[in-house]
Amino acid sequence: MSLRIVVCVKYVPDATGDRHFADDLTVDREDVDGLLSELDEYAVEQALQIAEGRRQGGDDAEVTVLTVGPEDAKDALRKALSMGADKAVHVEDDDLHGTDVIGTSLVLAKAVEKTGYDLVVCGMASTDGTMGVLPALLSERLGVPQVTLLSEVSVEDGKVTGRRDGDAATEQLEAALPAVVSVTDQSGEARYPSFKGIMAAKKKPVQSLDLDDLDIDADEVGLGGSWTKVDDAAERPARTAGTIVKDEGEGAKQLAEFLAGQKFI
Numbered sequence: 001m002s003l004r005i006v007v008c009v010k011y012v013p014d015a016t017g018d019r020h021f022a023d024d025l026t027v028d029r030e031d032v033d034g035l036l037s038e039l040d041e042y043a044v045e046q047a048l049q050i051a052e053g054r055r056q057g058g059d060d061a062e063v064t065v066l067t068v069g070p071e072d073a074k075d076a077l078r079k080a081l082s083m084g085a086d087k088a089v090h091v092e093d094d095d096l097h098g099t100d101v102i103g104t105s106l107v108l109a110k111a112v113e114k115t116g117y118d119l120v121v122c123g124m125a126s127t128d129g130t131m132g133v134l135p136a137l138l139s140e141r142l143g144v145p146q147v148t149l150l151s152e153v154s155v156e157d158g159k160v161t162g163r164r165d166g167d168a169a170t171e172q173l174e175a176a177l178p179a180v181v182s183v184t185d186q187s188g189e190a191r192y193p194s195f196k197g198i199m200a201a202k203k204k205p206v207q208s209l210d211l212d213d214l215d216i217d218a219d220e221v222g223l224g225g226s227w228t229k230v231d232d233a234a235e236r237p238a239r240t241a242g243t244i245v246k247d248e249g250e251g252a253k254q255l256a257e258f259l260a261g262q263k264f265i
């Protein structure tokens with residue numbers, strides 16, 4: 001029987017470029033370069049490895065990548081498809097503007113259910129919001145177990161198993177499928193798309209869904225439906241030039257005074 005894996009991938013503003021807030025204090029996602037969140041590349045990699053293992057064992061598997069995001073989020077889907085995913089689902093709707101993590105989890109849960117799944121794989125956190133809570137919210141909405149922050153993951157006999165490395169202990173975890181997992185950046189290097197993969201991705205199906213397709217009312221999402229609200233935001237001040245201390249015999253003293261003044265010592 002085919003194992004249906006859905007990987008949640010997020011399109012995020014490129015952290016090396018200029019990032020801004022829009023007038024309504026949401027992150028400006030329209031006028032900035034974006035990319036597939038690097039932490040989600042690990043999720044795609046683990047999903048591909050699970051699918052490849054199944055196929056080698058004579059079983060079938062299908063990897064669908066799913067994003068909720070603006071038009072340009074298709075770039076993130078294309079990258080995941082060029083890595084080897086089989087198909088993609090893009091949820092886009094003007095009414096999603098301003099949706100917080102609670103709303104995003106609703107949209108993702110409905111899209112995952114519509115797609116059909118045995119296993120949902122997420123990254124450990126996005127590289128812009130970095131809350132790391134979405135996988136837990138998603139499992140709650142779907143009513144299935146969550147096994148999060150795995151640095152090793154495998155699927156066998158209708159179960160997902162994995163290793164979670166914590167500060168104080170290493171845990172070996174398992175859950176019956178269907179389930180939601182998240183994987184860390186310690187789970188194994190993500191592959192680079194090959195030229196063949198990039199060409200093949202152009203022909204792979206990308207399904208577009210909007211809120212109507214998912215039976216979600218506009219007032220459940222967007223700024224109006226969000227449980228959280230940004231009251232104020234200010235750009236980080238530009239870096240000022242550092243202080244250069246010329247050592248004329250008093251260098252060490254001046255250095256110590258500087259560190260003490262900054263409360264480092």
Ligand SMILES: Cc1cc2nc3c(=O)[nH]c(=O)nc-3n(C[C@H](O)[C@H](O)[C@H](O)COP(=O)(O)OP(=O)(O)OC[C@H]3O[C@@H](n4cnc5c(N)ncnc54)[C@H](O)[C@@H]3O)c2cc1C
Pocket residue numbers: 008009010011025026027029037039040043066067068069070096097098099100101102104108121122123124125126128129130131132133134135228
């Ligand atoms: C167009 C748009 C506008 C938004 N506006 C706001 C806003 O105004 N205020 C606000 O609080 N939030 C907003 N969001 C939602 C926010 O960017 C996050 O998607 C959401 O809050 C999840 O939080 P996080 O990024 O910290 O996820 P984390 O919990 O850190 O993410 C963990 C994992 O969940 C998955 N994931 C997270 N987000 C997505 C996604 N969008 N699609 C697919 N998989 C995902 C990934 O696998 C990721 O690695 C907006 C999102 C979009 C796309």
